[in-house]
Amino acid sequence: MYDVAIIGAGITGMSIARELSKYxxxxxxxxxxxxxxxxxxxxNSAIVHAGFDAKPGTLxxxxxxxxxxxxxxxxxxxxxxxxxxxxxxxxxxxxDMDHLRDLMEQGIQNGVPDLVILDKAAVLAMEPNLSEDVVxxxxxxxxxxxxxxxxxxxxxxxxxxNGVEFFFENTVLDIQKLNNGYALITxxxxxxxxxxxNAAGVYSxxxxxxxxSSKLSIIPRRGEYCVFDKEVGSYVDKTIFQLPTKLGKGxxxxxxxxxxxxxxxxxxxIDDKDDLTTTRIGLDEILRKASLSIKKMPSHAIIAxxxxxxxxxxxxxxxxxxxxxxxxxINAAGIESPGLTCAPFIGAMVKEFIVxxxxxxxxxxxxxxxxxxxxxxxxxxEERKALIKQDPAYGKIVCRCETVSEGEILSAIHRPLxxxxxDGIKRRTRAGSGRCQAGFCMTRVLDILSRELEIKxxxxxxxxxxxxxxxxxxxxDV
Amino acid sequence: xxxxxxxxxxxxxAGLAAAxxxxxxGIENILILEREAKLGGILNQCIHNGFGLHVFKEELTGPEYxxxxxxxxxxxxxxxxxETMVIDLSKDKLITAVNKTDGIFTIQAKAVxxxxxxxxxxxxxxxxxxxxxxxIFTAGTAQKFVNIEGMMPGKSIVILGSGDxxxxxxxxxxxxxxxxKAVVELMPYSAGLTRNIVQCLDDYDIPLKLxxxxxxxxxxxxxxxxxxxxxxxxxxxxxxxxxxxxxxTLLLSVGLLPENELSKKATVKLSPLTGGAEVDEGRETNxxxxxxxxxxxxxxxxxxxxxxxxxIAGNAAARYLKGLQKQSKKIEVKAKDGAxxxxxxxxxxxxxxxxxxxxxxxxDIYKDHYVSVYFDETRVAHQKKKILTPGEMQTVKVTAExxxxxxxxxxxxxxxxxx
Numbered sequence: 055m056y057d058v059a060i061i062g063a064g065i066t067g068m069s070i071a072r073e074l075s076k077y078x079x080x081x082x083x084x085x086x087x088x089x090x091x092x093x094x095x096x097x098n099s100a101i102v103h104a105g106f107d108a109k110p111g112t113l114x115x116x117x118x119x120x121x122x123x124x125x126x127x128x129x130x131x132x133x134x135x136x137x138x139x140x141x142x143x144x145x146x147x148x149x150d151m152d153h154l155r156d157l158m159e160q161g162i163q164n165g166v167p168d169l170v171i172l173d174k175a176a177v178l179a180m181e182p183n184l185s186e187d188v189v190x191x192x193x194x195x196x197x198x199x200x201x202x203x204x205x206x207x208x209x210x211x212x213x214x215x216n217g218v219e220f221f222f223e224n225t226v227l228d229i230q231k232l233n234n235g236y237a238l239i240t241x242x243x244x245x246x247x248x249x250x251x252n253a254a255g256v257y258s259x260x261x262x263x264x265x266x267s268s269k270l271s272i273i274p275r276r277g278e279y280c281v282f283d284k285e286v287g288s289y290v291d292k293t294i295f296q297l298p299t300k301l302g303k304g305x306x307x308x309x310x311x312x313x314x315x316x317x318x319x320x321x322x323x324i325d326d327k328d329d330l331t332t333t334r335i336g337l338d339e340i341l342r343k344a345s346l347s348i349k350k351m352p353s354h355a356i357i358a359x360x361x362x363x364x365x366x367x368x369x370x371x372x373x374x375x376x377x378x379x380x381x382x383x384i385n386a387a388g389i390e391s392p393g394l395t396c397a398p399f400i401g402a403m404v405k406e407f408i409v410x411x412x413x414x415x416x417x418x419x420x421x422x423x424x425x426x427x428x429x430x431x432x433x434x435x436e437e438r439k440a441l442i443k444q445d446p447a448y449g450k451i452v453c454r455c456e457t458v459s460e461g462e463i464l465s466a467i468h469r470p471l472x473x474x475x476x477d478g479i480k481r482r483t484r485a486g487s488g489r490c491q492a493g494f495c496m497t498r499v500l501d502i503l504s505r506e507l508e509i510k511x512x513x514x515x516x517x518x519x520x521x522x523x524x525x526x527x528x529x530x531d532v
Numbered sequence: 533x534x535x536x537x538x539x540x541x542x543x544x545x546a547g548l549a550a551a552x553x554x555x556x557x558g559i560e561n562i563l564i565l566e567r568e569a570k571l572g573g574i575l576n577q578c579i580h581n582g583f584g585l586h587v588f589k590e591e592l593t594g595p596e597y598x599x600x601x602x603x604x605x606x607x608x609x610x611x612x613x614x615e616t617m618v619i620d621l622s623k624d625k626l627i628t629a630v631n632k633t634d635g636i637f638t639i640q641a642k643a644v645x646x647x648x649x650x651x652x653x654x655x656x657x658x659x660x661x662x663x664x665x666x667x668i669f670t671a672g673t674a675q676k677f678v679n680i681e682g683m684m685p686g687k688s689i690v691i692l693g694s695g696d697x698x699x700x701x702x703x704x705x706x707x708x709x710x711x712x713k714a715v716v717e718l719m720p721y722s723a724g725l726t727r728n729i730v731q732c733l734d735d736y737d738i739p740l741k742l743x744x745x746x747x748x749x750x751x752x753x754x755x756x757x758x759x760x761x762x763x764x765x766x767x768x769x770x771x772x773x774x775x776x777x778x779x780x781t782l783l784l785s786v787g788l789l790p791e792n793e794l795s796k797k798a799t800v801k802l803s804p805l806t807g808g809a810e811v812d813e814g815r816e817t818n819x820x821x822x823x824x825x826x827x828x829x830x831x832x833x834x835x836x837x838x839x840x841x842x843x844i845a846g847n848a849a850a851r852y853l854k855g856l857q858k859q860s861k862k863i864e865v866k867a868k869d870g871a872x873x874x875x876x877x878x879x880x881x882x883x884x885x886x887x888x889x890x891x892x893x894x895x896d897i898y899k900d901h902y903v904s905v906y907f908d909e910t911r912v913a914h915q916k917k918k919i920l921t922p923g924e925m926q927t928v929k930v931t932a933e934x935x936x937x938x939x940x941x942x943x944x945x946x947x948x949x950x951x
Binding site for chain 2: 281331358360446449454489517519520529
């Protein structure tokens with residue numbers, strides 16, 4: 055019997071797992087995919103929002119600015135990339151200036167510090183590549199960028215080190231009420247737990263509806279993005295939003311913490327919760343809209359596009375708390391934007407609920423620190439020398455675009471909750487995320503995975519399931 | 533810190549030939565740096581034949597062709613380091629490299645030859661929408677799986693792009709037991725060599741769909757199929773004419789990009805037309821003592837041409853090291869009208885003793901057109917060509933006499949003319 059079972063190994067589930075790992079609790083995480091951060095967490099704007107966007111009174115508004123301020127310490131403790139680059143909301147029409155001022159007012163109400171409206175000259179001085187059509191912008195210096203999967207993996211590794219158990223490739227098929235808790239029936243096993251935390255992202259409605267008569271509905275909302283080569287990664291320094299107008303919410307242009315440029319997303323409600331396809335219409339739409347913000351769209355430098363699904367609810371707010379007709383079942387549902395930003399605070403909130411319910415003791419030996427993989431690219435030559443001396447595998451470069459060494463790939467595989475797939479390696483080391491998109495390193499990484507995991511090369515997958523890369527030997531069908 | 537007269541970055545066909553040439557010209561202190569475990573570069577995975585007809589006057593496979601040069605390197609006692617990645621190059625020719633045994637180390641070179649080759653454009657470069665499932669590979673990656681590792685990436689194949697690697701892989705996958713359903717080409721003509729269309733597609737009844745592109749990719753975990761559609765004159769897919777082709781693999785052969793990250797670090801000026809350095813007749817870049825040859829300079833059709841160009845670079849680097857290169861006026865060479873680019877971009881007449889070959893590519897297909905060379909306004913060469921295609925690199929000769937007769941010329945241009 056577990057004390058707490060968390061469904062979902064996305065950023066929300068991992069924040070909660072890490073918070074709970076501070077206590078003397080038996081906690082497990084059930085994840086349907088093969089790795090951490092495989093859903094919404096791996097495909098979003100990667101923004102740490104300042105907090106002016108949400109309507110005052112909502113949970114989003116209440117949590118955002120507070121959660122934002124947690125990132126400096128958290129990124130140090132868990133060793134993930136975070137940069138407080140600041141954000142700008144661009145206004146393109148004098149007639150919309152009132153809306154810009156309203157937005158600033160809303161931000162102030164939400165507790166966002168240091169907001170200021172800049173005139174055109176000041177905006178262009180700050181960001182010379184922005185469109186000349188800008189008339190003013192709301193500047194939020196506390197806005198930031200983060201690597202969401204690195205953050206989730208950091209939290210997961212830390213939670214694991216502090217005793218949380220993980221079960222991947224376990225899809226929860228049903229949840230049954232027991233006298234003293236719940237039975238979670240997966241396609242592999244049955245897990246019994248006193249409390250359940252529902253952090254199942256776009257599937258959190260399904261989990262809720264297993265146990266509650268007050269039905270939830272999560273509508274997956276597609277957002278498409280384009281990623282650009284690092285060659286244009288500093289085209290803008292701040293995260294550039296567009297002031298929402300009658301025509302829509304606009305799309306953003308932002309640098310990423312890894313040094314790429316990112317544009318997107320659009321917003322299309324769809325039916326299929328697993329549909330991660332990109333569309334011609336969608337990609338054209340974001341390219342067209344993002345072009346309004348900047349002088350020249352560097353379309354030649356696109357290296358990848360992707361789709362993420364937001365877990366949208368009718369109420370347009372987070373749903374966090376115990377389900378009234380299902381005692382001990384706690385929802386952390388509808389975590390759409392600014393969900394990534396709010397995740398650390400949601401973790402702390404859910405922890406409070408659980409501490410109140412179970413009154414666990416605090417662990418004396420909780421280790422708040424997690425050390426990430428040594429990234430060759432980010433080291434000085436002196437550091438590289440020392441590391442290669444210690445472990446020669448760091449002297450062999452496997453991914454040339456991102457200068458990722460074999461040592462990093464081995465570390466990604468063998469560390470706690472290590473990578474088992476090509477995408478798992480990519481998200482932990484960046485091997486394959488550069489301008490050739492794994493053309494060079496795919497064969498190498500596949501061989502290393504096969505060797506280290508002692509599996510056949512035909513069993514290595516891109517992201518689990520049937521996403522195998524090789525089908526067999528030459529001529530076996532001849 | 534180690535010191536060398538000449539460091540060649542890249543031990544593929546370009547680097548090997550350049551090193552051989554420089555050694556033959558008397559340069560003793562040469563080092564080749566190669567990131568793979570073996571010399572030979574991409575030739576090692578090109579197990580088909582068709583290499584060497586110009587250079588060796590016989591038909592070799594890629595590994596055989598590489599082997600000849602590796603033997604020359606060994607015979608001439610030219611030093612090389614494999615499994616060594618160059619991570620930095622300064623304009624003063626200070627090289628930083630890394631490998632497992634030496635760790636990080638620096639080398640001061642008196643001259644450097646860039647021979648890093650090129651890479652394939654990925655799916656993202658075309659921004660093809662659809663699923664992000666497995667089963668989508670560049671043709672070169674698939675070639676490595678099949679030819680080096682003996683492993684098949686799929687069984688039913690669609691190939692996007694009819695560049696030479698795509699065509700070669702259509703045949704290879706067929707021979708290894710896969711069903712190649714179609715080769716899809718956006719342009720009205722193939723970007724590959726005619727001989728490859730005949731020998732790799734026609735001989736195996738593989739359909740080549742010109743004026744078509746992939747419009748959507750379908751699959752959850754593994755690729756299940758692709759939609760292809762014809763394109764209009766602006767290369768945009770025509771709506772409602774999509775066709776679905778079930779397949780488990782999509783190979784991309786949609787162009788090669790010279791790999792110039794290091795060149796940029798060394799402040800080498802790159803041409804937007806070729807993606808490679810702007811060089812003079814000896815393939816010297818704008819940075820003193822840094823040369824470039826092979827696919828890092830511009831993408832070649834034939835390894836034989838790479839070798840010939842690399843001899844030029846190796847010879848010029850030797851002359852540079854011996855102090856024989858004259859600093860003289862440079863005449864700019866321009867590609868005009870039907871010509872898309874030309875290499876070299878500059879010519880110093882005083883350094884030219886024999887005839888000089890200019891390599892260029894045309895923009896479109898031209899039938900019964902003339903290739904002309906102009907010295908300023910004067911046409912000095914005018915040669916009729918039955919057919920010119922963008923897929924086949926062209927050459928044109930500039931003789932020493934021409935240069936001597938036009939010493940005050942400001943500009944040389946290549947043009948494709950109707951008459």
